[in-house]
Structure formats: structure tokens, C-alpha cells
Amino acid sequence: MTDRILMSQAQVSEVEERYVLDALRSGWVAPLGPHVDAFEREVAERVGVDHALALSSGTAALHLALLHLGARPGTKVVLSSMTFAATANAVVYTGAEPVFVDGVADDGNVDPELMLTAVRTLQAEGETVVAAIPVDLFGRAVDYSVLEPGLADLGVPLLEDAAEALGAHVGGRAAGSFGTAAALSFNGNKIMTTSGGGMLLSNDAELVDHARKLSTQSREPVPWYEHTEVGYNYRLSNVLAALGRGQLERLDGMIERRRAIRDRYVDALGDLRVRFPGRDAAGRADDGDNCWLTTMVVDQTVVEERRSGLETTPADKIVDTMSAADIEVRHLWKPMHLQPVFAHCRAFTTGVSEDLFRRGVTLPSGPALTDDQIDRVIDHLTRVLTTAE
Structure with a gap:
């Protein structure tokens, strides 16, 4: 266990x-x-x-x-x-x-x-x-x-x-x-x-x-x-x-640990049709980011499936699979203009945030995480991202 x-x-x-x-x-x-x-x-x-x-x-x-x-x-x-x-x-x-x-x-x-x-x-x-x-x-x-x-x-x-x-x-x-x-x-x-x-x-x-x-x-x-x-x-x-x-x-030290965790994710997963917001085109870290949570956005074609005739988004699949492995991975924030409680409110939209919600997740990022735990996250993510549905 x-x-x-x-x-x-x-x-x-x-x-x-x-x-x-x-x-x-x-x-x-x-x-x-x-x-x-x-x-x-x-x-x-x-x-x-x-x-x-x-x-x-x-x-x-x-x-x-x-x-x-x-x-x-x-x-x-x-x-x-x-x-x-x-x-x-x-x-x-x-x-x-x-x-x-x-x-x-x-x-x-x-x-x-x-x-x-x-x-x-x-x-x-x-x-x-x-x-x-x-x-x-x-x-x-x-x-x-x-x-x-x-x-x-x-x-x-x-x-x-x-x-x-x-x-x-x-x-x-x-x-x-x-x-x-x-x-x-x-x-x-x-x-x-x-x-x-x-x-x-x-x-x-x-x-x-x-x-x-x-x-x-x-x-x-x-x-x-x-x-x-x-x-x-x-x-x-x-x-x-x-x-x-x-x-x-201790804030600066905790930020540095989170940055090191993000770097490990990028090094291990960066070639698997995913991108990490907060990185430039060459994959370098933006030092202005406090790296609170590492976010990952997957390619539209990765890990999509159909379940009972309803589309499961890439983010859904990752969250469900990682949860089954006792690893907490979450969707990005669901945009407020899509929330039922705010459905009546006006919005100026382009579709960007909705797309990010479909394809983006946040990964375990806390400074108390051990290297072994990060290896476990990377191992399970690699399986999800490379296994054909």
C-alpha cells in the first residue's frame, strides 16, 4: 500500500x-x-x-x-x-x-x-x-x-x-x-x-x-x-x-524546491507532446514564476477516448488514471463563464481558457515531496502519455 x-x-x-x-x-x-x-x-x-x-x-x-x-x-x-x-x-x-x-x-x-x-x-x-x-x-x-x-x-x-x-x-x-x-x-x-x-x-x-x-x-x-x-x-x-x-x-528555499521539481518534470516529459506553461520556446524556466504549481498542457490527440458515447477530455483521462494510482492531479481552473452559478454573467471569450481546461492539469508540486515520489509521478504520467487508447 x-x-x-x-x-x-x-x-x-x-x-x-x-x-x-x-x-x-x-x-x-x-x-x-x-x-x-x-x-x-x-x-x-x-x-x-x-x-x-x-x-x-x-x-x-x-x-x-x-x-x-x-x-x-x-x-x-x-x-x-x-x-x-x-x-x-x-x-x-x-x-x-x-x-x-x-x-x-x-x-x-x-x-x-x-x-x-x-x-x-x-x-x-x-x-x-x-x-x-x-x-x-x-x-x-x-x-x-x-x-x-x-x-x-x-x-x-x-x-x-x-x-x-x-x-x-x-x-x-x-x-x-x-x-x-x-x-x-x-x-x-x-x-x-x-x-x-x-x-x-x-x-x-x-x-x-x-x-x-x-x-x-x-x-x-x-x-x-x-x-x-x-x-x-x-x-x-x-x-x-x-x-x-x-x-x-523560508519562502525562497521553498520556491527553489518547487522550481527543481518543475525542472524534473520538464526534463522527463518534455518530449511527450506536452508543454509546460512558464517555459519559453527553448524549454528554459521563467525565473519570474514562483512555481507554485507545475501545470502541463497535453496535445489534443493524447489520451483521448470515448466512454459511453461521451468524450472524455485529455485532462479527464490523466486525472482519473493518476487518481487510481493514489497521485493527486487536478484540472486547471474551470473558467468562471462555464460555471453554472455564473452562467448568467457576461463574458468576453476567445475559447482559450476552455481549451486549456480540457487539456491542462496541475501536477504534485509541494516542497515536501521526495525525489522518489516525483519519480513515481513521472513514471505513471509517462505510461498515461505513451499508452494508446
């Missing part, structure tokens, strides 16, 4: 244990405390922004930023279609309507020109677009060279969903530093974790101060509990922030 190989299991060392023990022994076990303050400073410094707010999730960070930017019923928010549902959910929390935009074939990240076209189209129709949310997918930052100035010219704030991209960079800037504000996630499977948690980043002090107030139930600064607007219980605890400080201290 072999142990199941997981996609991205958290790795905790003595470094994190030391930080958490310090928090417990200090007595700061209730929400907030010195580790929260230090964690915010350290992440802000790492990303290169002025302000950071530690929160209970990346979703909370998006929600609070959108509220400050004026998202409400009757407004629109343009966002990447290929993303986890949390991005779109945060928009719906505010009462605003999400409008989805397709990606580019290279890596699935949002198509910058198409996002700008979507904004222009909505504005020409008299709609109020309060924000645009590009998502940095699987640890690879969006190309902001066109998108950031383009949105600024249109008067639409850019809210970067960098939940998957801490430690990545593009154009000499860190993921999380673009636009008006950005959200990070420290969920259990992310590049680093606080068990559950997230952070709002911005150079806008007013935005972060407003979000801080909202995140602590919107209490007014008076001696009693006074509230003039609805608030939320969104702050990160001191104990979890201590865990995050330990993870942040």
Missing part, C-alpha cells in the same frame, strides 16, 4: 514551530498582536509596497478592497475567467456584477488587450466599471506592461489577485505590487501558509485604513461599541501570523 501523493501539501519546520511557540508563550493568542504587526511589515517589505493588512483569507482582501473602490449593486467588475471561484465570489459579495475575460494560450493569464476591450465596451454602453481584477495564475504574474497603463487611462482601478503568486515577479516588480491594491492568499496549499489567511497590499493608506476598520467589525474610535457601517470579522490571529513569519523566512 503506497501513500497518496498530494498536490501541494504544506511544509512546516522547526522555524515555524519556534515562531508559533513564541506567540503562544507571549499570551497573544487572541486576534491581533505583535506577530501580526511584524508579519504585515515583512510582507510589505518583501513585495515593495507601503501598507499591508493581515486578514483571514485572500477572499476577504478582495472583498474589502472592492468595497472601498465602490463596488455595489449596479456596478461592474471585470475579471479573469480562468481563476478559482473566490475571485468572482468576492465581487458578488458586494452586489456588483462580474464580467469575465478570457486568457492567453501561453499561460492562461488574462488577455490584457481583451480586458481593456471589455472595459471600453462596458463604458461605451454607459456601465460603471469600478475595478478590473487580473489573476496571476499558478504563480505566474500577468503581463502588466499594457494592462496597468491601459486601465489607468480608462480610469478603472486595477485590483491584482496575486493569491497564487507571492514571490513571483515580472518586469522587475514583485507580484502584489501592481495597481491600486493586491490580494495574497496563505491558504494551506499555497506557496506559503498561515493555515488559513490572506493579506491586502497597497500604497494607498486611505484604502488600507478603511479596510482595517471594516475588517474589525467597523468599530468607531470611541469608548463604547459604535458602528456607522456594516463590518466584518476578517482579521488574522497572532498565532497564525507567527506561523506565516516562519514560512516567509
Whole structure:
């Protein structure tokens, strides 16, 4: 009986244990405390922004930023279609309507020109677009060279969903530093974790101060509990922030291990009619990618079959076969415009994200994986990719 190989299991060392023990022994076990303050400073410094707010999730960070930017019923928010549902959910929390935009074939990240076209189209129709949310997918930052100035010219704030991209960079800037504000996630499977948690980043002090107030139930600064607007219980605890400080201290090493795992996949599988987003035409790694999850896109003709008269996509076949071998492999994000809950929403599509969903999977990528486990993944993938149906 072999142990199941997981996609991205958290790795905790003595470094994190030391930080958490310090928090417990200090007595700061209730929400907030010195580790929260230090964690915010350290992440802000790492990303290169002025302000950071530690929160209970990346979703909370998006929600609070959108509220400050004026998202409400009757407004629109343009966002990447290929993303986890949390991005779109945060928009719906505010009462605003999400409008989805397709990606580019290279890596699935949002198509910058198409996002700008979507904004222009909505504005020409008299709609109020309060924000645009590009998502940095699987640890690879969006190309902001066109998108950031383009949105600024249109008067639409850019809210970067960098939940998957801490430690990545593009154009000499860190993921999380673009636009008006950005959200990070420290969920259990992310590049680093606080068990559950997230952070709002911005150079806008007013935005972060407003979000801080909202995140602590919107209490007014008076001696009693006074509230003039609805608030939320969104702050990160001191104990979890201590865990995050330990993870942040080891972040570069964890990224390097994930990069080494990706290199092994590429070296072993690169000749089997597959491609790895985040690699250039010569197969070299993009050092700006944090390698959170290694994604693999297979040729359309690989491992397709028909079952009970219904087509099984290449991704379906890989996921099913690997699961039977106790190896966790997942589909890429199912585009939001294909999700039943958002079927009524408007979308600007080209078919790219739908095609990537059919043919793309994410592979086990966690830094705790051993070389023997990676060999096992490669062995089973090779069989799947080379066995005729």
C-alpha cells in the first residue's frame, strides 16, 4: 500500500514551530498582536509596497478592497475567467456584477488587450466599471506592461489577485505590487501558509485604513461599541501570523524546491507532446514564476477516448488514471463563464481558457515531496502519455 501523493501539501519546520511557540508563550493568542504587526511589515517589505493588512483569507482582501473602490449593486467588475471561484465570489459579495475575460494560450493569464476591450465596451454602453481584477495564475504574474497603463487611462482601478503568486515577479516588480491594491492568499496549499489567511497590499493608506476598520467589525474610535457601517470579522490571529513569519523566512528555499521539481518534470516529459506553461520556446524556466504549481498542457490527440458515447477530455483521462494510482492531479481552473452559478454573467471569450481546461492539469508540486515520489509521478504520467487508447 503506497501513500497518496498530494498536490501541494504544506511544509512546516522547526522555524515555524519556534515562531508559533513564541506567540503562544507571549499570551497573544487572541486576534491581533505583535506577530501580526511584524508579519504585515515583512510582507510589505518583501513585495515593495507601503501598507499591508493581515486578514483571514485572500477572499476577504478582495472583498474589502472592492468595497472601498465602490463596488455595489449596479456596478461592474471585470475579471479573469480562468481563476478559482473566490475571485468572482468576492465581487458578488458586494452586489456588483462580474464580467469575465478570457486568457492567453501561453499561460492562461488574462488577455490584457481583451480586458481593456471589455472595459471600453462596458463604458461605451454607459456601465460603471469600478475595478478590473487580473489573476496571476499558478504563480505566474500577468503581463502588466499594457494592462496597468491601459486601465489607468480608462480610469478603472486595477485590483491584482496575486493569491497564487507571492514571490513571483515580472518586469522587475514583485507580484502584489501592481495597481491600486493586491490580494495574497496563505491558504494551506499555497506557496506559503498561515493555515488559513490572506493579506491586502497597497500604497494607498486611505484604502488600507478603511479596510482595517471594516475588517474589525467597523468599530468607531470611541469608548463604547459604535458602528456607522456594516463590518466584518476578517482579521488574522497572532498565532497564525507567527506561523506565516516562519514560512516567509523560508519562502525562497521553498520556491527553489518547487522550481527543481518543475525542472524534473520538464526534463522527463518534455518530449511527450506536452508543454509546460512558464517555459519559453527553448524549454528554459521563467525565473519570474514562483512555481507554485507545475501545470502541463497535453496535445489534443493524447489520451483521448470515448466512454459511453461521451468524450472524455485529455485532462479527464490523466486525472482519473493518476487518481487510481493514489497521485493527486487536478484540472486547471474551470473558467468562471462555464460555471453554472455564473452562467448568467457576461463574458468576453476567445475559447482559450476552455481549451486549456480540457487539456491542462496541475501536477504534485509541494516542497515536501521526495525525489522518489516525483519519480513515481513521472513514471505513471509517462505510461498515461505513451499508452494508446
